[in-house]
Amino acid sequence: MKTLHWLVLLPIGLASLHLGGMSFAQSAGGSDDRVDIVLARLRAHAFHPVREGMTFDRTLDQRGVANLADDDWRVRTLAVRDLIRLGPPSAPALIRALNDPNPHLRQVSAMVLGILQIAASAAPLAARLESDDDWVVRSQAAVALGQIGEASLLLALKKGLASDPSRDVQHQCELAIYALERGIHPSPEFAAAYAALDESRFDQVRVGATAPDFALPDTEGRVWRLADFRGKSDVLLIWVFADWCPVCHHEFHDLIALKDEFARQGVQVFTIECHDTFPARVMVGKELEPHYWFSKSSFKKDYTEKIWWPHLVDRAGAVGATYGVQPMAFVVHSEWINRPATVIVDKDGVVRFAYAGTFWGDRPSIKETIDLLRSRHFAYTNPKRLPHPANAGSARRE
Structure with missing residues (x-):
């Protein structure tokens, strides 16, 4: 890059x-x-084109950004940071x-x-x-x-x-x-999180290396620290988009359905959202029940009763930037948003799997993630992953 x-x-x-x-x-x-x-x-800066609320890769003319080394996200993120600092x-x-x-x-x-x-x-x-x-x-x-x-x-x-x-x-x-x-x-911490973004900490995650520690609040304000799980359990980190994302809701329903399997595997699960507290609370059913175009059924009751994992608030995508998630990577449903990403950290604190998607649907499903954890063979590539020469080995698997 x-x-x-x-x-x-x-x-x-x-x-x-x-x-x-x-x-x-x-x-x-x-x-x-x-x-x-x-x-x-x-x-x-020559950004990838955006049409009707979605980014299209300029080379492939498909939704998303194929090149994981693309710098659209960095240019936009640092511009927001510098303006907030002013x-x-x-x-x-x-x-x-x-x-x-x-x-x-x-x-x-x-x-x-x-x-x-x-x-x-x-x-x-x-x-x-x-x-x-x-x-x-x-x-x-x-x-x-x-x-x-x-x-x-x-x-x-x-x-x-x-x-x-x-x-x-x-x-x-x-x-x-x-x-x-x-x-x-x-929240008072929202602008501060943007102003504090440190470019030297971007994209530090490497498979086989120790996972960078972080501390993030959940939607109730409790702070969770990655290092607290060292020697205790594997940790699964899933960066989602927002409450407007039908794929994210599908993942939430799968997480609810597979609660017992995650318990058998001894895995601590976190979903993570690159927003402030209010949008994250909407995602987990703790605020309003929006009128979703993709569903006529209610999420709110199921979520408030059945979500068993912490949903973390990654303001400014600061932790996501460290983990290669690239906040503001492309536009999905008229919002500049992070790449979908899945990271597995073992109980020794070592990154075993790190996968950042090339478009909104590019990452292992929850069931596929369970298979990775069960087999301990951390290899995956989505069959619809957008191709790019710079992405050789980009699934960051071991």
Whole structure:
């Protein structure tokens, strides 16, 4: 993979920004110039094309991104990080960028304005939700309006829910309305997680090597640490997308059905989501029951009674980035999301299997994962995996 060189941006405008013990010095001016530098990186990058809410590999013209060394995710993730580090003083330039001809600039600007909860961006974001021709931008605008949480935004969100031609956008409007009406805001740790992203920690997982330790909260706030299972049990890590993902719900139902088999194998299971707490709680049935286009049956009752494993909140995809999951790898259902991924860590803390998918359905099923654990032969390639020369041995199996 080619080496990328980034301008290191220190956050400005706030008295100080404390992130896990770090404090970045702030300066008072030059925020517009710094925003322009970050946005210029996005403008210069040739992203894979996005059509009707899905990324298409530019070479194969199939949904997904075949090349696991592709850097779309890195460019976008680091742009969001650097803009978050700039803080509220970046808002005027980001609000202007909502009208940029480049949809990637509009999406990232909307995302950052929402995470920072910039009230002054409410009207411009509502305009994007109403009139932007890009599904992904409209979807991100809906998310941002919910994060900002101004009661005056309900009308715009309800209009989007009722009339947007994209069911993906409708769904994000539904979630935003629920959050806004209940005063649910981004957690204080959400922006901090983006600002603290450390590029030197990206993509550190190697089969046969010790798994990088991490500590993540579940949807109830309990913190789980990987190292606590050393010498006790294998650990299965499954990075899913979000509540709008029918494949993810299928995996949840399989996990529920195979509870006893996982117990027999002595495996600690975690599902992981690269979002803040509220979307993760929606995924496991602890908030609203959205109107899903792919199912007429209720998940909420089954999930609240039968989910037996912790669902972890990987804010900013920080742990996912370390594990090669690539947050914001491609667009699925009008959201920039991580690669689907499955990682098995044995009780000695050694990575035995690490598989990152090339498209939304590319990873072992739950039943196939049980077979890997039972046989201890950690070899798998999805028959529909998108081909790319750089992916030789990319299943990272042993």
